[in-house]
Amino acid sequence: MKLLINKITLLAVLLSINVVADEFTIGQKNKAFSKENISIKKGDTIHFLNEDPFFHNVFSLSDTQFFDLGSYPKGESKAVVFNEAGKVEVECAIHSEMFLTIEVKE
Amino acid sequence: MKIKKYYTLFFTLGAMSLSLQALEFKDITFEAGHESLKEWILPTEVPYPEGNKPTSSRVALGKMLFFDPRISGDGNMSCSSCHNALLGWSDALATTKGSKSKVLGRASPSIINTAFNPLQMWDGRKKSLEDQAIGPMESEAEMNTDFDKMMLLLNQLQDYVDAFESAYPGEGINKKTIAKAIASYERTVISNTSPFDAWIKGDEKALSSEQIEGFKLFSDPKKGNCEVCHSAPNFTDNGFHNIGLASFGIDKPDMGRYAQKPLKLMKGAFKTPTLRDINRSSPYFHDGSAGTLEDVIEHYVLGGENKTNLSPNMKKSNLNDLEKKHIAAFLNVLSSPIKPITLPILPQK
Numbered sequence: 375m376k377l378l379i380n381k382i383t384l385l386a387v388l389l390s391i392n393v394v395a396d397e398f399t400i401g402q403k404n405k406a407f408s409k410e411n412i413s414i415k416k417g418d419t420i421h422f423l424n425e426d427p428f429f430h431n432v433f434s435l436s437d438t439q440f441f442d443l444g445s446y447p448k449g450e451s452k453a454v455v456f457n458e459a460g461k462v463e464v465e466c467a468i469h470s471e472m473f474l475t476i477e478v479k480e
Numbered sequence: 481m482k483i484k485k486y487y488t489l490f491f492t493l494g495a496m497s498l499s500l501q502a503l504e505f506k507d508i509t510f511e512a513g514h515e516s517l518k519e520w521i522l523p524t525e526v527p528y529p530e531g532n533k534p535t536s537s538r539v540a541l542g543k544m545l546f547f548d549p550r551i552s553g554d555g556n557m558s559c560s561s562c563h564n565a566l567l568g569w570s571d572a573l574a575t576t577k578g579s580k581s582k583v584l585g586r587a588s589p590s591i592i593n594t595a596f597n598p599l600q601m602w603d604g605r606k607k608s609l610e611d612q613a614i615g616p617m618e619s620e621a622e623m624n625t626d627f628d629k630m631m632l633l634l635n636q637l638q639d640y641v642d643a644f645e646s647a648y649p650g651e652g653i654n655k656k657t658i659a660k661a662i663a664s665y666e667r668t669v670i671s672n673t674s675p676f677d678a679w680i681k682g683d684e685k686a687l688s689s690e691q692i693e694g695f696k697l698f699s700d701p702k703k704g705n706c707e708v709c710h711s712a713p714n715f716t717d718n719g720f721h722n723i724g725l726a727s728f729g730i731d732k733p734d735m736g737r738y739a740q741k742p743l744k745l746m747k748g749a750f751k752t753p754t755l756r757d758i759n760r761s762s763p764y765f766h767d768g769s770a771g772t773l774e775d776v777i778e779h780y781v782l783g784g785e786n787k788t789n790l791s792p793n794m795k796k797s798n799l800n801d802l803e804k805k806h807i808a809a810f811l812n813v814l815s816s817p818i819k820p821i822t823l824p825i826l827p828q829k
């Protein structure tokens with residue numbers, strides 16, 4: 375019985391940790407984000423990894439969250455923590471066809 | 481603390497969509513028709529938006545409107561004034577001249593292969609050719625069209641009335657159908673039969689060894705590094721870059737794309753133009769500051785003149801004179817054979 379309670383506690387702890395923060399990687403390859411849409415939770419981090427042999431930029435002018443990661447070359451990544459719930463539209467200023475929609479849930 | 485990491489699959493069909501995988505320089509074999517060069521083949525079908533398939537009657541109407549100066553405010557400027565087929569669909573001016581010959585801020589961009597562009601204008605502010613077509617008419621500085629007068633004219637001329645009805649049955653004569661017709665005509669201005677196109681498709685004799693050498697230098701990131709922006713298949717990444725022109729150093733310079741996307745990187749950034757038929761539309765750059773293709777190459781060899789907010793793709797290169805010559809030779813094989821153009825006789829009654 376005690377063992378079972380311990381197991382439940384452990385499970386609860388693990389679950390709560392998972393709720394705390396997840397990390398995701400979104401690649402930039404062939405002038406496209408590796409996904410068009412992604413759903414995450416408040417507090418999660420996305421690493422934007424450039425996999426093309428030229429510079430990319432990552433920015434969002436969304437009301438939910440504004441950021442501009444400047445430009446960086448292949449192999450480099452920059453991270454953004456999403457602290458507000460809502461929709462965030464992400465683009466690359468250099469390549470106008472690159473779009474990613476992030477849904478940040480409570 | 482254990483944190484889950486999700487790595488996305490980069491090679492899913494979704495991510496690749498319809499575009500071919502862009503190969504890196506080291507993976508390319510510079511031989512006529514080689515598989516690794518397939519990404520340079522332009523789509524055989526020219527893209528068009530829903531509801532505006534370029535039928536022959538739409539193209540014919542668009543051609544009349546494109547060449548008709550009566551639709552401008554002073555009755556003396558047509559689309560063709562600045563996008564002159566005889567001058568590589570541009571106007572041979574450094575920066576173009578608008579209404580009353582007023583000198584404007586930017587060069588008239590060629591309309592060759594603009595059908596493949598996702599965004600129009602040097603700063604990308606127009607999304608489609610339909611969107612763009614009316615812009616110069618609405619601009620006081622450019623065609624300065626009096627739309628009431630224009631509608632009156634088009635409605636009085638029976639041949640125009642018939643042409644609109646045949647092209648867009650029941651849609652009437654309005655800004656929308658005018659724009660759609662002009663866009664349909666512009667979609668026929670395509671360059672895809674150059675010696676380069678033939679070589680890419682396997683015709684070994686289409687390019688000389690010097691021209692092929694030029695293509696290699698053009699593509700090599702350690703040499704010309706041109707392909708980084710002038711990429712396959714239309715010699716453009718459809719992107720925006722500050723290429724370090726001297727004109728960005730003047731007081732209150734043209735901010736380019738920054739007006740549309742207020743991000744530091746976009747200050748002084750302009751759209752990468754296609755290079756097809758490029759030897760027919762000098763001078764070059766959005767400010768017309770380069771008279772010849774040799775001047776353009778020299779600008780890039782220097783890594784730009786004004787380094788303020790320079791694109792990180794710009795860097796000094798070590799090309800020698802022979803290598804520069806080879807690149808120039810390559811740029812000269814991107815033009816399609818000249819096709820005669822028949823001009824429409826415009827409706828008079």
Ligand SMILES: [Cu+2]
Pocket residue numbers: 405429430431466467468469472
């Ligand atoms: Cu990009």
